[in-house]
Amino acid sequence: MFACGLENAAANVDCLHMNESAKPDAIYDVAVVGGGPAGLAAAIALSDAGAHTALIARRVAYGDNRTTALLGGSVELLRQLDVWGRCEADAAALRVMRLVDDTGRLIRAPEVRFSSDEIGLDAFGYNIENRALMVAMEARAAEAGSLTRIDGEAEYVMPDDAAVTITTRQGETLTARLAVGADGRQSLCRKAAGIGVTRRALDQAALTFNVAHARPHKNISTEFHTPHGPCVFVPLPGDRSSVVWVTSPKEAARLKALSDDNLAEAAERQSRSILGRLQVGPGRNLFPLGIERPARFANNRIVLVGEAAHVLPPIGAQGLNMGLRDAADIADVVRGALSSGEDPGSPRALARFEAARRSDVLSRTFAIDIANRSLLSDFLPTQTARALGLHLIGRIGPLRRLAMREGLAPSWRQRPYSETRSSRS
Incomplete structure (x- = not known):
């Protein structure tokens, strides 16, 4: 019923192992909708966090030759998820x-x-x-013990007070206490959560x-x-x-x-x-x-990751790197919630994710937008300011080193659940 579309017997064994607990109308801690890099990373990280996780995504070959510059913490996250060793070469x-x-x-x-x-x-x-990265992530996902792969496409996402019900186009239904929308720019999960989005072409x-x-x-x-x-x-x-x-x-x-x-x-x-x-x-x-930003990053038992949560021009290699931070943060929120006996889809858990992601996404979006606008501008004072800023970064060592560190990842970023726990104590 949950055929993964693999071409060899060994891979099919992995597929069956990953889906052995899959049943119609199953109840999960978390359901991840979307199987791109951010969705796969979130599913693997959530499984590793101890959540009974469903990944709803078609298993298809990655179709183009685009690449990703994985910066700083992204490589460390992939290493922790046992993905990096499979594609480092x-x-x-x-x-x-x-x-x-x-x-x-x-x-x-x-x-x-x-x-x-x-x-x-x-x-x-x-x-x-990206093809090599996806092969490594798919292989790792196939080995995740508490991850069920549902080879299908979500057609209906319906949140209520107690859970989120997801029905696929293939006619299967499942329920989860939390849904992770990793389903791209036209996110079905985002619409179901009632989250508006601002777009600027x-x-x-x-x-x-x-x-x-x-x-x-x-x-x-x-x-x-x-x-x-x-x-x-x-x-x-x-x-x-x-x-x-x-x-x-x-x-x-x-x-x-x-x-x-x-x-x-x-x-x-x-x-x-x-x-x-x-x-x-x-x-x-x-x-x-274009630039796209949702009004919120979490609502109605649904959180957004990857391009469902932010779309930026390919400047500064921030897109997927932010998506991987989305994945790390939702896994941290769910790990903390489960360890304390809390509902991972509760308003309190969603607020932790919202607080963790908002400052990161908004600050990166602002910085990239300003950098792009300053490059395109014919306004002489803007050109002067841009040239002066780059001159100072190039000449002043501490400023240059600060720019490098902040470009890799925000130094002020803290993991959401540990931050919340420390504020309680």
Whole structure:
């Protein structure tokens, strides 16, 4: 009934093990809706926290070649979840990050270099293809003892005072005391929770593709700031890099339509040939950019994680990193609630999650929005302020080190349940 769609017998054994307790109308502590990276991380973390967890998501192959720069605490979380060891060999370390002003404007910022060894780290993080990360997370989820995988899509999500009832398109029904909405921008869970969302479309689009190059990247990520947005070359294993090229929608569409040779030539020009001759790999993705923020992050026994909770332009590699912090925080809230005999979907538990995520998400959204606006602005005082700010960061060591540490993760962030417990004592 809960077929996982795997292709070999060994994998099917894992699938059956993970679903052996699955029954129609089953009652769970938590149900996670959505099987992207944030949803899988939340499901694994909740299972590890001792919650009887259901994961409602179709098992499908990851469809594109996008990558993610996993920063700081994200790698540590994946290590704790026994995911990182399964995909570490597919990741490239990010040891230096360069910011290059390529706007051609009258007032330009100096080049700024951030080196991980300056703050005592071997690397800021690691860049990995999402496909490799998803394979590792799916394998780990299949081994989770208290995680039931329901290979289906949620069609109805109905919260009430006591629980959340979820019905799939395949006709199965389950009930959970808490639902985790990891179901993306058009979140069914968010609508069911009665949470509104603020959306602002940006006059920008991102083209993503991967390249092979003649010169080694030396684990340096280089971000060229153009008048229409950043173009970033991020290391991958070997002499390969992922490219995230943010520009106007019209220009992004033009670039996407180029032949491999012509796109390689355009990317080489944009990169100032720092990587030598480029060869474009298979697969390109183009998507419009915007900023989305819900009015709340939790309501009516439902919490939001990943793109159900925040959508940002691909600047500063914050999107999935915030999604993994969402997952860590809801697992911490549920662990604390269960250990104290509390209902994990109670208003009190939801308030802890809301408090933990609101400051992180809002501060990151604000910082990214301001950085993007300042880059796009033709207003001379704005250009001056931006150039001065980057100059000060580049020249003043303590300020630069503070920027690096805060860029990895907010230093003031505390785990929600431990914070609440300490406030009680």
